[in-house]
Amino acid sequence: MKIVVCVKYVPDATGDRGFNDDGTTDRESVDSLLSELDEYAIEQALKIVESGVEAEITYLTVGPDDAKDALRKALAMGGDNAIHVNDDDIAGTDALGTSLILAKAIERAGFDLVICGMASTDASMGVVPAMLAERLGVPQVTYLDEVTVEGTTVKGGGTVKGRREGDVATELIEAALPAVVSVTDRTGEARYPSFKGIMAAKKKNVEALDLDDLGIESDQVGLSAAWSIVDTATKRPPRAKGEVVEDEGEGGVQLAGFLAAKKFI
Amino acid sequence: MTVDRLLPTRDAEDLLDLTRTVADRELAPVAARHERAESYPEGLFGVLGEVGLLGLPYPEEDGGGGQPYEVYLQVLEELAARWAAVAVATSVHTLACFPVATYGSPAQRERWLPRMLEGRLIGGYSLSEPHAGSDAAAIICKARPVADGYRINGTKAWITHGGKADFYALFARTGEGSRGISCFLAPGAAEGLAFGRPEEKMGLNAVPTTSAFWDGAVLEQDRLIGAEGQGLAIALSALDSGRLGIAACATGLAQAALDAAVEYANERTAFGRRIVDHQGLGFLLADMAAAVDSARATYLDAARRRDLGRPYSRQASVAKLIATDAAMKVTTDAVQVFGGCGYTREFPVERYMREAKVMQIFEGTNQIQRMVIARQFAR
Numbered sequence: 001m002k003i004v005v006c007v008k009y010v011p012d013a014t015g016d017r018g019f020n021d022d023g024t025t026d027r028e029s030v031d032s033l034l035s036e037l038d039e040y041a042i043e044q045a046l047k048i049v050e051s052g053v054e055a056e057i058t059y060l061t062v063g064p065d066d067a068k069d070a071l072r073k074a075l076a077m078g079g080d081n082a083i084h085v086n087d088d089d090i091a092g093t094d095a096l097g098t099s100l101i102l103a104k105a106i107e108r109a110g111f112d113l114v115i116c117g118m119a120s121t122d123a124s125m126g127v128v129p130a131m132l133a134e135r136l137g138v139p140q141v142t143y144l145d146e147v148t149v150e151g152t153t154v155k156g157g158g159t160v161k162g163r164r165e166g167d168v169a170t171e172l173i174e175a176a177l178p179a180v181v182s183v184t185d186r187t188g189e190a191r192y193p194s195f196k197g198i199m200a201a202k203k204k205n206v207e208a209l210d211l212d213d214l215g216i217e218s219d220q221v222g223l224s225a226a227w228s229i230v231d232t233a234t235k236r237p238p239r240a241k242g243e244v245v246e247d248e249g250e251g252g253v254q255l256a257g258f259l260a261a262k263k264f265i
Numbered sequence: 266m267t268v269d270r271l272l273p274t275r276d277a278e279d280l281l282d283l284t285r286t287v288a289d290r291e292l293a294p295v296a297a298r299h300e301r302a303e304s305y306p307e308g309l310f311g312v313l314g315e316v317g318l319l320g321l322p323y324p325e326e327d328g329g330g331g332q333p334y335e336v337y338l339q340v341l342e343e344l345a346a347r348w349a350a351v352a353v354a355t356s357v358h359t360l361a362c363f364p365v366a367t368y369g370s371p372a373q374r375e376r377w378l379p380r381m382l383e384g385r386l387i388g389g390y391s392l393s394e395p396h397a398g399s400d401a402a403a404i405i406c407k408a409r410p411v412a413d414g415y416r417i418n419g420t421k422a423w424i425t426h427g428g429k430a431d432f433y434a435l436f437a438r439t440g441e442g443s444r445g446i447s448c449f450l451a452p453g454a455a456e457g458l459a460f461g462r463p464e465e466k467m468g469l470n471a472v473p474t475t476s477a478f479w480d481g482a483v484l485e486q487d488r489l490i491g492a493e494g495q496g497l498a499i500a501l502s503a504l505d506s507g508r509l510g511i512a513a514c515a516t517g518l519a520q521a522a523l524d525a526a527v528e529y530a531n532e533r534t535a536f537g538r539r540i541v542d543h544q545g546l547g548f549l550l551a552d553m554a555a556a557v558d559s560a561r562a563t564y565l566d567a568a569r570r571r572d573l574g575r576p577y578s579r580q581a582s583v584a585k586l587i588a589t590d591a592a593m594k595v596t597t598d599a600v601q602v603f604g605g606c607g608y609t610r611e612f613p614v615e616r617y618m619r620e621a622k623v624m625q626i627f628e629g630t631n632q633i634q635r636m637v638i639a640r641q642f643a644r
Contacts, residue, residue, distance in 0.1 A: 191315075192283070192286070192287055192312075192315070192316050193283065193316075194315060194316050194317045195279075195280050195283060195316065195317035195318070195321075195330055196317050196325075196330070197317075198276070198279045198280070198283065199276055199279075
């Protein structure tokens, strides 16, 4: 079978992230990396293969030149090859446009199972897996804490099964393949790439595609076609100085008063 | 602070990035806790093996990383900067693979080497005895030929990873004199093999150091590495490599102490300004930095000679001497920078100072290193 794992190259969440004047992500002033939440998707794809399912794993990303780093990191963890969709006209594309590009690339590559992280660590919308499933016309099984694949044959078929933990219930869900799933950060620690994996990844094929290759017109994507844009952004204010209680014999009372005012006691 | 390194290849840069990531996540957060509790980090060497850090200087076709010493030692240095005991045990493991990798028959290499270099089997090194440390030729532990192998009797000492390792590079007597020592790949568990209680050490407490008591255990014939009587030659040829490993560990430890001292000197204020701005303290930090840089420079010089196949015995001894003396000085001065706080266990530098001392002692005391260096001058 064929597994496509969608990964995103995002600004480092520990860096000082910001926006350009047009509301798009500022990629210059902060280092970027493979979205941590996508590492769980990669790990689950590798686990499915290690469980005995015969599958080819392809990583797919949409992003600028440097997004290749995210694909190399994924390939260093394991898997077979990657697709990098890169086009100047893509800058500023929202989730809806991204799902269009991903869906076209996935259809072109062929797939039995698409695995996504539960959301990106930058925009954290978490809607792309559902949009993808709609565009591909296949079932979606999202926010899984556990995922397995059963009954696949060389001709395809088989099912994907998963467990979704909710506040009030745990759902056991399954869908016939082909399907799209998204997995949470509770699926289990993602592995480190090994040194041998890093060296092997350099020899794995990364196919470069642009909008033309996917039959997408430039006015279907980009900032001008986006349904959701960043209108304004305000930097998180620096932490205000806390209230200092000088203990002149009444410290305990003042402390209790403070906590009571905040409804802690 | 990330050390600015000159590395020979892009692969090496990626390897150092990987090492820092793994060391920051798996070593740094738990090192102090394990050292204080004297508890072994179960599973940690498995992770280091999976990532590929336990067979770096050996050929890829044997399961190793195919890296030059110049690169392998810088990996050790990064490990040591987070957790000296783990770096030392990694150096010892790498050394324990040396006899099989270098003197083993094709069958022995095929049988054991991949699992050793991939870290699925962890190794210890067993040359020293209670009365034979620096004087390795004085060992008395016996290996007597029997029907299907060798029967081992005697006591070995100062074994890093003792009782925890899966195999030991064991040196024992099959005859008299310096040509009467043989090298064996001994299993970690055997009938007639027992380990002593872990030594109560000044530092490096998370990885045990023990004695081993051999009471008639039989090693199969194919556990003899090299020819009978070749043991001392094998041990001596491994010595220089081992010394470089310790030089790298000492450099990493000194770097960690310097980093901690610099951090503190930028935070702590006295007489209305940060203590880093007081010239007296600035000079102390400058001397520490010079010691760290010279330590790194000497071990890299020796490593590059080794990688080129040039003689490097003298340079290895210089590196071991310079780097471990630097570690002792820098960690002691780091405690000084921290003042009273440095003397408490709340801060890491007192541990660094305790860990540095043994580095002047093991893998050939620094007096032995001076003997090796001086020997070159006798005409």
